[in-house]
Amino acid sequence: MSKSAEEEHPQKAFGWAATDNSGTLSPFHFSRRDNGEHDVTVKILYCGVCHSDLHFVRNDWGFTRYPIVPGHEIVGVATKIGTNVTKFKVGDRVGVGVIIGSCKTCECCQQDLENYCPRVIFTYNSHNPDGTRNYGGYSDMIVVDEQYVLRFPDNLSPDAGAPLLCAGITVYSPMKYYGMTEAGKHLGVAGLGGLGHVAVKIGKAFGLRVTVISSSPKKESEAIDRLGADSFLVSNDPEKMKSAIGTMDYIIDTVSAIHPLLPLLSLLKMNGKLVTVGLPDKPLELPIFPLVMGRKLVGGSDIGGMKETQEMLDFCAKHNITADIELIRMDDINTAMERLAKSDVKYRFVIDVANSLS
Amino acid sequence: MAKTSPEEEHPVKAFGWAARDTSGHLSPFNFSRRATGEEDVRFKVLYCGICHSDLHNIKNEWGFSIYPMVPGHEIVGEVTAVGSKVKKVKVGDKVGVGCMVDACHNCESCANDLENYCPKVILTYNGISSYGTVTYGGYSDSMVAKERYVVRIPDGMPLDSAAPLLCAGITVYSPLKYFGLGEPGKHIGIVGLGGLGHLAVKFAKALGSKITVISTSPSKKAEALEHLGADSFLVSRDQDELQAAMGTFDGIIDTVSAVHPVVPLLGLLKSNGKLIMVGAPNEPLELPVFSLIIGRKTMAGSGIGGMKETQEMIDFAAKHNIKADIEVISMDYVNKAMERLAKGDVRYRFVIDIGNTLAATKP
Numbered sequence: 001m002s003k004s005a006e007e008e009h010p011q012k013a014f015g016w017a018a019t020d021n022s023g024t025l026s027p028f029h030f031s032r033r034d035n036g037e038h039d040v041t042v043k044i045l046y047c048g049v050c051h052s053d054l055h056f057v058r059n060d061w062g063f064t065r066y067p068i069v070p071g072h073e074i075v076g077v078a079t080k081i082g083t084n085v086t087k088f089k090v091g092d093r094v095g096v097g098v099i100i101g102s103c104k105t106c107e108c109c110q111q112d113l114e115n116y117c118p119r120v121i122f123t124y125n126s127h128n129p130d131g132t133r134n135y136g137g138y139s140d141m142i143v144v145d146e147q148y149v150l151r152f153p154d155n156l157s158p159d160a161g162a163p164l165l166c167a168g169i170t171v172y173s174p175m176k177y178y179g180m181t182e183a184g185k186h187l188g189v190a191g192l193g194g195l196g197h198v199a200v201k202i203g204k205a206f207g208l209r210v211t212v213i214s215s216s217p218k219k220e221s222e223a224i225d226r227l228g229a230d231s232f233l234v235s236n237d238p239e240k241m242k243s244a245i246g247t248m249d250y251i252i253d254t255v256s257a258i259h260p261l262l263p264l265l266s267l268l269k270m271n272g273k274l275v276t277v278g279l280p281d282k283p284l285e286l287p288i289f290p291l292v293m294g295r296k297l298v299g300g301s302d303i304g305g306m307k308e309t310q311e312m313l314d315f316c317a318k319h320n321i322t323a324d325i326e327l328i329r330m331d332d333i334n335t336a337m338e339r340l341a342k343s344d345v346k347y348r349f350v351i352d353v354a355n356s357l358s
Numbered sequence: 359m360a361k362t363s364p365e366e367e368h369p370v371k372a373f374g375w376a377a378r379d380t381s382g383h384l385s386p387f388n389f390s391r392r393a394t395g396e397e398d399v400r401f402k403v404l405y406c407g408i409c410h411s412d413l414h415n416i417k418n419e420w421g422f423s424i425y426p427m428v429p430g431h432e433i434v435g436e437v438t439a440v441g442s443k444v445k446k447v448k449v450g451d452k453v454g455v456g457c458m459v460d461a462c463h464n465c466e467s468c469a470n471d472l473e474n475y476c477p478k479v480i481l482t483y484n485g486i487s488s489y490g491t492v493t494y495g496g497y498s499d500s501m502v503a504k505e506r507y508v509v510r511i512p513d514g515m516p517l518d519s520a521a522p523l524l525c526a527g528i529t530v531y532s533p534l535k536y537f538g539l540g541e542p543g544k545h546i547g548i549v550g551l552g553g554l555g556h557l558a559v560k561f562a563k564a565l566g567s568k569i570t571v572i573s574t575s576p577s578k579k580a581e582a583l584e585h586l587g588a589d590s591f592l593v594s595r596d597q598d599e600l601q602a603a604m605g606t607f608d609g610i611i612d613t614v615s616a617v618h619p620v621v622p623l624l625g626l627l628k629s630n631g632k633l634i635m636v637g638a639p640n641e642p643l644e645l646p647v648f649s650l651i652i653g654r655k656t657m658a659g660s661g662i663g664g665m666k667e668t669q670e671m672i673d674f675a676a677k678h679n680i681k682a683d684i685e686v687i688s689m690d691y692v693n694k695a696m697e698r699l700a701k702g703d704v705r706y707r708f709v710i711d712i713g714n715t716l717a718a719t720k721p
Contacts, residue, residue: 116629118605270466288639297658
């Protein structure tokens with residue numbers, strides 16, 4: 001007979017969980033493993049509310065197991081260090097992102113691409129080889145293998161920096177991999193939410209010219225005045241879209257609603273690249289002619305490996321990049337989720353876990 | 359004022375076969391070509407390959423056909439005259455012309471020897487020339503084209519089996535090189551075993567890749583393995599075979615132009631794998647974005663290649679003895695050939711013996 005969440009492990013833990021597909025979160029007692037020789041125990045200070053958290057608590061993708069404690073944009077303080085841990089000491093400010101384990105032996109893991117390991121273990125809604133379940137960062141503490149813990153730079157605010165652990169790496173990784181970092185080139189960012197606004201900031205830090213592509217004209221002054229984008233393109237204005245045909249070297253598509261790809265592909269120059277990082281829950285339609293006629297490319301990307309995530313944090317520290325956030329108390333989480341479903345946030349909620357969880 | 363007729367548009371008489379309407383039926387057609395300009399190469403057409411695009415175009419399946427249409431963009435012949443500035447070839451040389459005959463020469467694509475991606479590229483047939491006249495292709499007795507768009511056929515290379523290289527050959531060679539799929543140590547899949555597919559197997563083998571032919575039909579297995587030399591064969595409708603091969607391909611070249619599911623093909627790719635579309639279905643395909651995101655996979659398109667690369671491909675084919683598998687036909691068989699092509703009944707390209715059979719069809 002399987003043990004209850006409270007009895008699975010020796011250390012008591014407390015957080016908020018959803019117990020059914022209404023997605024409503026409420027207080028939840030569970031447990032965490034003892035700190036092993038390779039582990040770091042993290043007292044959680046802040047946790048970002050990623051749009052994926054909303055999809056998972058409502059079982060939008062069909063593979064949620066309840067009860068679920070979401071949260072994979074975690075910033076905290078190391079409180080215990082295993083005997084074989086070399087990278088951290090007690091008191092260090094640390095981050096935990098989307099993954100907390102992988103096989104460590106496959107080709108992907110050997111190449112620091114743990115995120116593509118076929119046996120990757122996600123921070124929440126996953127289970128370990130021994131069958132025990134994993135719970136995420138809407139909680140007081142977490143125990144993680146050193147390899148999956150990040151050094152959180154001192155000069156980054158821990159609350160505004162928390163979303164970098166998922167949103168940041170999700171846009172940084174494909175920008176590096178697909179070569180979207182050549183200063184002076186033109187990057188389009190489709191969608192201006194959690195992912196999109198970070199993509200604008202990182203794009204500018206790479207020296208790119210950045211155009212925000214959005215269906216909401218009222219986001220224009222935000223995009224240009226506050227986030228520093230160079231221009232703004234209203235995607236449902238046919239005249240404006242037509243005049244922008246063939247002008248972009250790259251596009252990062254962060255939009256998770258169903259949307260047509262043909263208009264975005266038309267914006268690309270020859271050999272242009274469109275990277276999809278948003279997760280629509282139904283297939284998109286991909287016209288092939290524009291790909292063939294212009295040797296254009298559509299690629300996917302899925303967070304990043306641990307080495308690259310650290311590189312991203314250090315890059316953001318150097319360029320002083322954090323997310324634009326709205327700090328909330330733990331008990332406001334359900335209201336925040338409802339607002340997030342309506343995209344009513346600029347641009348990430350972050351839970352002030354340490355000050356509001358108890 | 360009446361438009362000038364095709365026979366009168368230009369000073370030099372020409373004869374070929376043209377389609378007059380969307381039935382696609384081809385028949386004898388008198389027209390004319392420009393005089394040999396200082397940059398031009400004029401040649402007597404000996405052979406012309408029948409590309410599947412010819413079939414799509416004569417029936418206006420893509421919606422931009424101009425009639426009357428003389429198709430043909432896999433054209434091989436012998437030089438009869440050269441302009442005063444021509445350096446590449448001389449009278450008597452064997453040459454070829456592929457899918458394009460001009461471009462702007464002023465844009466980034468042209469500057470990078472990628473005339474095929476120039477927004478103002480002029481196609482060999484069914485295009486509008488710089489004179490404002492419609493371009494006519496290789497189902498005809500002669501061609502005249504700018505030197506830049508003419509490739510030299512190396513001495514000793516059989517001309518009939520070289521013709522399909524001018525379109526099918528470059529269409530598969532270019533992405534094998536550009537996307538890094540044609541090299542030792544790479545495992546690539548070729549989807550579809552027709553005009554494009556069979557040449558993809560031959561080029562990829564010569565480039566050193568390990569090749570699996572992916573087909574819906576088990577009947578092509580012996581061909582693929584014994585005749586074309588593929589390393590293995592995968593029946594894409596066999597779930598067990600598909601499952602066993604998941605995550606084993608560095609890249610896949612998809613030559614199929616019918617609408618078909620891409621999810622199984624994406625599943626066959628390793629992480630960072632690439633699915634390259636060279637067939638062009640005229641309806642969009644369904645793309646679940648998860649299939650790209652999990653494993654950081656890519657879908658890209660590729661369309662023929664620039665002139666520099668086309669010459670490189672011909673020279674490579676000559677060196678490695680790569681020839682298309684062809685069925686040579688007489689000009690008057692062309693309508694029957696088109697019917698058979700529509701059913702995929704050809705191994706693997708029809709080539710019209712223009713030099714020996716076109717003249718006899720003059721009324």
